Ligand SMILES: Nc1ncnc2c1ncn2[C@@H]1O[C@H](COP(=O)(O)OP(=O)(O)O)[C@@H](O)[C@H]1O
């Protein structure tokens with residue numbers, strides 16, 4: 001009913017009607033921001049977790065917090081491959097200029113601000129983002145060496161003076177940070193480290209897949225100490241309830257306890273599913289009431305949607321051995337976790353083939369190591385999808 005007013009937001013990076021269960025992360029970042037205003041520097045934050053858990057949404061919320069406190073914020077999204085590396089530099093250059101334009105507004109053109117903008121122009125020239133002809137400000141002599149690490153550090157240093165005048169900070173918010181190329185990653189970590197030592201208010205705030213912490217440590221051994229790493233996962237039961245129930249109540253809809261229990265049981269706290277189930281239930285009810293009947297039709301419709309889209313590639317991209325592993329896991333009813341030894345023994349593959357399939361499924365983010373000797377699906381509902389796809393194949 002009233003699909004045009006539907007508040008739920010299944011998708012990528014779409015801010016949900018109720019950002020549930022992330023108070024601790026928001027508070028931790030609030031403290032960093034508050035301390036930056038008091039000129040106290042801290043380790044920054046890196047969020048990591050599987051897709052669909054709400055990392056992008058949380059990163060965006062943190063950026064808004066920082067912007068509201070007057071930080072100079074730059075947000076970029078990394079992409080794999082060489083073209084991704086080029087695009088990242090372009091994005092960084094362009095967004096730095098946009099942020100600098102904002103920053104300039106209403107400010108006295110102090111010596112520090114003038115120097116910062118000159119260095120920014122030099123940095124952009126060195127990145128190849130602007131040419132001398134198109135540059136808005138005369139370039140200074142700094143941040144033009146062509147060595148990313150050196151240039152970025154000079155840029156941050158020169159901005160720091162201008163920012164200190166106003167008690168502000170620079171935040172570079174990087175989504176999909178695991179895909180940042182080696183050169184850029186090393187530069188960012190080095191500059192973050194030096195900034196900490198020199199008490200320069202510069203923060204790289206990142207979000208990425210569970211491989212991200214290891215990637216950062218691999219790039220710089222001190223990376224572990226640069227960041228407060230936060231694992232972002234499924235929502236706790238009461239937050240999952242709030243994520244569905246509050247937007248409904250706010251819009252004068254009502255949901256039966258049993259219907260709510262059905263939706264949250266299947267979603268297992270997984271934010272993307274909560275949004276999808278909420279959206280379907282809203283659209284399918286003929287009144288303002290969501291009862292068990294509506295909830296079961298909502299789930300059926302949601303799974304149809306997931307089979308066509310979200311889940312589809314996991315199965316399509318799996319080879320024969322991987323499908324065997326998926327099928328075996330899916331056939332073990334009602335399990336959230338699987339013993340590796342049990343799967344290895346019973347899946348009907350050579351141990352070498354099993355090891356390969358497990359590694360490949362892990363790299364693709366379909367399964368993960370949930371504990372010593374244990375594996376699990378990264379997404380709830382995957383067992384059902386595997387069964388339906390296997391049945392189609394006969
Ligand atoms: N805390 C939350 N409460 C409710 N829904 C959320 C929450 N965080 C994210 N979502 C929803 O989950 C989905 C995935 O969010 P997204 O930030 O794109 O995840 P990720 O970046 O981890 O893949 C979106 O539909 C979003 O609206």
Ligand SMILES: [Mg+2]
Pocket residue numbers: 012013055056057175
């Ligand atoms: Mg994301």
